[in-house]
Amino acid sequence: MGYRMKIFAISDLHLSFNCDKPMDIFGGNWENYTDKIRNNWIETVDDEDIVLIAGDISWAMKLDEATSDLEWVDKLPGKKIIIKGNHEYWWKSISAVRSVLPNSISAIQNDCIKVGSYIICGTRGWTVPETNKPLSDEDNKIYKREVERLKLTLASMQSIRDGDDKVIVMIHYPPYTFDKQETEFTKLFEEFNVDKVVFGHLHGRVKCDKFVNLNGIDYYFTSCDHIDMKPVLLYED
Secondary structure, three states: OOOOOEEEEEEOOOEOOOOOOOOHHHOHHHOOHHHHHHHHHHHHOOOOOEEEEOOOOEOOOOHHHHHHHHHHHHOOOOEEEEOOOOOOOOOOOHHHHHHHOOOOEEEOOOOEEEEOOEEEEEEOOOOOOEOOEOOOHHHHHHHHHHHHHHHHHHHHHHOOOOOOOEEEEEEOOOOOOOOOOOOHHHHHHHHOOOOEEEEOOOOOOOOOOOEEEEOOEEEEEOEHHHOOOOOEEEEEO
């Protein structure tokens, strides 16, 4: 019997090999975090596996400054699929990003990637309206724009989905409210019969469940400091 491919997820690597951007302001578990990520990754992931990285990969401000961080990720086992986070200032256009990506890394923006019977979708997302706390006009504008971008990636998925395909969505920001109420994001996940959702963004002492199931969809909170710098298993084929 052959090897069974696994799909893992992690987010918020916040690599900074070209700049000095310490992360230990968010807690002591960020000390030597790149060593922790690398060691856990190597122990967990094989070359045939897939790792989804839900944004905030590099602190770089320009694309050429991000290459050392991307090369560090490339040297880790497995095939990686990435989306843009809120700190991805180096990510200007998807064509420019794809032109410099190492062979083991693929990027999603308004589209999707199919691997076997799995389809990976993704978009950045944004702050969602909390219960009894509406967004500012500017945040609401960005939120609505990100909803439309989610529709694009899900429509791309729907155009290639076969009956038994599993759908995983990466979204950088938490897609539901702190008290787990629905949003335009979660409504779309349900409308398009998404199976699993991966998100990150939050750090430090914030209280967020690492796993919840809402209306039949599995949600995974994968900011690396909240998962002990170790990729989380989503599927084993």
